[in-house]
Amino acid sequence: MSGAVLPGSGATRRLLRNATFVIGALIVGLVVVVAIVAPWIAPYDPYAIDLGRRLVPPAWMEGGTPANWLGTDQLGRDYLSRLIYGARISLIIGVATVITSGVIGTTLGVLGGFYGGRVDDVVMFLITARLSIPVVLVALAVAGLLGTSFLLVILVLGLLLWDRFAVVARSTTMQLRTLDYVSAAWCAGSSHASVLLREILPNIATHLAVVATLEMALAILLEAALSFLGLGVPAPLPSWGLMISEAKEYMFFTPWVILVPGVALFVLVFGVNLLGDALRDMLGTDLTR
Amino acid sequence: MVRFILRRFTVAILVALTVLTLSFLLTRLSGDLAISIAGPNATQQDVELIRQAYGLNRPLAQQYFDWLLRAVQGDFGESYFFKDRVANLIAHRLPITLTLGLVGLALALVVALPLGIIAAVREGSYVDRGVMLVALVGQAMPSFWLGLILMVVLGLNLGWLPISGTGGWEYYVMPGIVLSFSAIPSLMRLTRSGMIEALSSDYIRTARAKGLSRLSILVKHGFRNAAIPVVSIAAVQLGFMLGGSIVIETVFAMHGVGYLAWESISKNDFPVVQAVILVLALIYIALTLLADLLNAVLDPRLRTS
Numbered sequence: 001m002s003g004a005v006l007p008g009s010g011a012t013r014r015l016l017r018n019a020t021f022v023i024g025a026l027i028v029g030l031v032v033v034v035a036i037v038a039p040w041i042a043p044y045d046p047y048a049i050d051l052g053r054r055l056v057p058p059a060w061m062e063g064g065t066p067a068n069w070l071g072t073d074q075l076g077r078d079y080l081s082r083l084i085y086g087a088r089i090s091l092i093i094g095v096a097t098v099i100t101s102g103v104i105g106t107t108l109g110v111l112g113g114f115y116g117g118r119v120d121d122v123v124m125f126l127i128t129a130r131l132s133i134p135v136v137l138v139a140l141a142v143a144g145l146l147g148t149s150f151l152l153v154i155l156v157l158g159l160l161l162w163d164r165f166a167v168v169a170r171s172t173t174m175q176l177r178t179l180d181y182v183s184a185a186w187c188a189g190s191s192h193a194s195v196l197l198r199e200i201l202p203n204i205a206t207h208l209a210v211v212a213t214l215e216m217a218l219a220i221l222l223e224a225a226l227s228f229l230g231l232g233v234p235a236p237l238p239s240w241g242l243m244i245s246e247a248k249e250y251m252f253f254t255p256w257v258i259l260v261p262g263v264a265l266f267v268l269v270f271g272v273n274l275l276g277d278a279l280r281d282m283l284g285t286d287l288t289r
Numbered sequence: 290m291v292r293f294i295l296r297r298f299t300v301a302i303l304v305a306l307t308v309l310t311l312s313f314l315l316t317r318l319s320g321d322l323a324i325s326i327a328g329p330n331a332t333q334q335d336v337e338l339i340r341q342a343y344g345l346n347r348p349l350a351q352q353y354f355d356w357l358l359r360a361v362q363g364d365f366g367e368s369y370f371f372k373d374r375v376a377n378l379i380a381h382r383l384p385i386t387l388t389l390g391l392v393g394l395a396l397a398l399v400v401a402l403p404l405g406i407i408a409a410v411r412e413g414s415y416v417d418r419g420v421m422l423v424a425l426v427g428q429a430m431p432s433f434w435l436g437l438i439l440m441v442v443l444g445l446n447l448g449w450l451p452i453s454g455t456g457g458w459e460y461y462v463m464p465g466i467v468l469s470f471s472a473i474p475s476l477m478r479l480t481r482s483g484m485i486e487a488l489s490s491d492y493i494r495t496a497r498a499k500g501l502s503r504l505s506i507l508v509k510h511g512f513r514n515a516a517i518p519v520v521s522i523a524a525v526q527l528g529f530m531l532g533g534s535i536v537i538e539t540v541f542a543m544h545g546v547g548y549l550a551w552e553s554i555s556k557n558d559f560p561v562v563q564a565v566i567l568v569l570a571l572i573y574i575a576l577t578l579l580a581d582l583l584n585a586v587l588d589p590r591l592r593t594s
Binding site: 125128129131132133134135136137138140141142143144145146217221224225228229230231241244248251252255258259262265266269270273274277 | 300303304305307308311315316318325421425426428429430431432433434437438440441445528531532533535536539547550551554555557559562565566569570573574577
């Protein structure tokens with residue numbers, strides 16, 4: 001069990017020598033840059049329909065043209081442009097979900113780990129109850145009831161995926177609670193809020209970063225799955241999951257229509273997981289529930 | 290031991306009650322369930338009729354206790370769309386989902402246990418790294434997409450397996466493979482770390498000193514100890530897999546409870562949705578309870594805590 005200390009510059013150097021971390025950072029960095037500069041690099045308007053040029057194959061395949069490097073979809077929209085704008089959806093949903101669930105889970109976990117006793121019993125109970133709820137099913141049901149929207153996906157996923165934050169925040173806080181510098185802060189007359197925010201939180205932050213990456217990967221996959229089932233982000237937004245869903249009727253004739261967005265999704269999630277894995281190995285964060 | 294079991298049972302029942310309450314509140318989220326049931330083309334009169342027929346004009350607390358009393362007796366009401374008892378619908382479809390879950394878990398164990406053990410034995414080697422890479426790939430794989438790819442490759446191009454539908458064992462192979470992907474990474478990691486811990490312990494050194502064969506040490510002494518957490522995680526994973534099977538059942542058009550829930554969601558058939566959520570949650574609660582009890586039996590150290 002490694003100590004829950006903030007990695008110094010030595011740790012940063014170690015991370016940069018770690019191939020897993022570097023590859024993960026490159027993948028995620030590339031997707032982030034693509035998402036930011038989307039309007040400048042996308043060759044076409046991702047929503048522009050051209051029914052005369054439907055299902056044009058990618059440039060390297062027979063019948064493909066360099067004009068649509070990754071081909072066009074069933075409505076003649078440029079696949080590359082949709083893919084580029086789709087990166088925005090995945091990333092925004094991933095980050096926003098992690099922020100929402102991170103705030104909920106960390107608050108619960110720190111309170112439970114710090115105060116123990118009854119408070120901890122309640123927190124443990126909430127975690128157990130949350131884990132017994134089937135996430136996809138509930139998310140689909142909520143979308144079915146309230147209608148699909150971008151914001152709803154974030155809210156629902158954010159409200160459902162806080163369990164691992166709570167578990168890790170709780171166990172790491174428990175380890176810190178009795179350490180000398182926390183006791184010193186008490187003796188110096190710090191308030192509860194001050195000890196929690198200034199002594200505990202900064203020192204569990206790195207472990208929470210590990211959870212954040214893994215939850216972000218999960219959120220991105222779940223958004224794609226929900227959109228694929230027609231109850232995630234609404235059309236015509238170029239969500240990668242939605243692109244796969246819209247193209248699946250054609251997959252037996254032109255398999256590349258599901259291959260392109262699927263590979264993009266896989267690569268992004270893989271990259272985020274690599275980052276998380278490298279951090280976890282370095283910090284020894286224990287994620288077992 | 291008795292105290293531990295009692296405590297664990299109490300928690301399970303409380304969690305079940307919480308989930309019951311949440312799934313009731315879930316359907317009341319939209320504000321007016323009658324409007325949701327009636328659909329977009331309904332007149333004010335239709336909505337009023339539905340409100341009367343389903344008793345939605347009663348006070349919320351009364352509706353809740355009425356529903357709760359029936360639900361604990363296994364009566365989930367009648368489906369608006371299928372015109373059948375919800376309990377019947379679920380009883381018909383649950384075996385398919387359970388079979389799929391067990392197939393997925395079996396496949397996951399067959400892959401994860403040997404790989405985890407090999408990785409532990411060769412800790413730090415290229416084999417170990419390769420195994421960890423498999424875990425990362427499995428974790429990043431979008432299940433619905435993998436399902437579609439398998440349909441194209443194994444179903445259409447190679448013609449080995451039926452593309453989709455419900456039927457004999459061959460219909461369970463592809464969905465089972467896809468489902469197993471979600472459980473393989475965590476099972477493999479756990480087997481690996483458990484084995485590494487077990488192999489570095491004193492009793493393994495004793496066994497080596499006694500001159501026991503390598504295989505006997507690995508299986509009898511190493512894996513038996515590493516298996517305790519794996520058993521409990523396997524039970525928990527099965528619960529997660531059943532909850533996640535909705536995506537895979539929909540992709541492969543398998544008529545299990547997940548597919549039933551998906552159909553019901555698109556038809557605004559809320560009693561069914563509510564019941565499926567409940568049943569899956571209860572199965573999960575039962576599985577985790579079982580895992581904890583099993584743990585206590587297998588590992589005496591846990592009984593006192």
